[in-house]
Amino acid sequence: MKKRLALLALTAALSTASMTAHAASIDVSITNATKGIYFTPLLIVAHSSDIHLFQAGSAASPEIKAMAEGGDISGLSSLAANAGAVVSENPASGILNPGVSATASLDTGAFDRLSLAAMLLPTNDGFVGLDSWKIPSQPGTYTIRINGYDAGTEANDELAASMPNPPFITFGSGGTGVESVISNDKVHIHPGNLGDSDATGGKSDLNSAMHRWLNPVAVVTVTVK
Incomplete structure (x- = not known):
């Protein structure tokens, strides 16, 4: 009986130690590469392996x-928090x-996965995303280069009327549309903007000299303390 109690105590201690091993305080720095x-407000989430912001x-x-x-990001944030x-x-x-970076500090508790989106x-x-990256248990600094994804919910026509129009972006006009239908209705790697050099016509309302991009689009540095 004493041996059984000792074994149970040891098992409980090992289980607690295992959870503690995953617990970490981390700094997450995201650089727009x-x-x-531009990245809209970022959402950063530490979570368990059975949760995904996207796949x-x-x-x-x-x-x-x-x-x-x-x-x-309010809906995603509420889902994660709930x-x-x-x-x-x-x-x-x-x-x-x-070219600018932003940093968030998180106490991850027993969670060992990291996701982000904007x-x-x-x-x-299009969105920049990290899906359920496993947070190392070993303290140190880790670098991840992450891609832009296409949500597959809207055709990539690249027309000003189909996108948010913040004052810090100068759009062209008169574009006929790069795409008219959704070519892939699942989340997938974004092909990047095409753009063109015609500010009052062409296919796109985006400037290819400024708004064309290839993956990866961000560098994430995770410091595990």
Whole structure:
């Protein structure tokens, strides 16, 4: 009986130690690595492995659609918070400009996964995203280069009427549209903007010299303390 009690105590201690091993305080720094693309307010989430903000190859949720088409992270934030995740909203206090970084600090508790999302401007339904990256248990600094994704919810016509029009972006006009139909209705790697050099015509209302981009679009540095 004593041996059994000792074994149970040891098992409980090992279980507690395992959870403690995953507990961490982390700093997450996101750098906009593009030339002329802006990130809307960022959402950063520490969570368990059974939670995903988004998944490539799956249809976008209404919350992902709202974020990718209009920069609204409130729905995603509420879903994550209601699931018990650790949430950091808008560490840049607004738009994250090209070449600029923002940092959030999180106490992850027993959670060992990290996700983030923000709309890419100007795009129809593009977003920068990190899906359920495993947080290392070993203290140190880790660098991740992350891609832009297409939510698959809107055709990439690249027309000003189909995108948010913030005052810090200069759009062209008179474009006929790069695409007229959705070519892939699942979340997928974004092909980047095409743009053109015709400010009053052409296919796109975006300037190819400023708004064209290729992946990756961001550098994320995670410091595990």
